Amino acid sequence: MMDRKALVLTHTGQLSQLQLPDQGPGDVVGRAIREAIECAYFEVVRLTDAWDMWLDEEGLFSKPLNLYATALGYQYGRIxxxxxxxxxxxxxxxxxxxxxxxxxxxxxxxxxxxxxxxxPPVSVAS
Structure with missing residues (x-):
């Protein structure tokens, strides 16, 4: 299995690591992303050549504000x-x-x- 670590950032500033599954039959990676960010549909924002950010496509209507992700997106002019x-x-x-x-x-x-x-500042889970 390849090392496929992603980072998840909650609206409260909790940053944790997630092991993504290997590509496989069906949409196993998409399912894992949807579970991690608790959504039915996601969209991807390309922040840099190195980082993509997945977010809840319908979150604008139902989820709490994520100041941390918003600030990072604004820094790169991508949102x-x-x-x-x-x-x-x-x-x-x-x-x-x-x-x-x-x-x-x-x-x-x-x-x-x-x-x-x-x-409060971002808190990194150990």
């Missing part, structure tokens, strides 16, 4: 409205297949999120 609910960070290959973050990508993303000037 134009507040984000709501939990988000998941991973990346994709040239074919669009979801990949886990490399250790360097995950560390850089953690540093970005914990450096946001929002109170």
């Amino acid at each position: 134009y409205h507040p984000l709501r609910g939990a988000v998941l960070f991973a990346t994709a290959d040239a074919h669009g297949d979801t990949l886990g973050l490399t250790p360097d990508q995950a560390a850089a993303l953690r540093a970005q999120l914990t450096g946001l000037e929002i109170f």
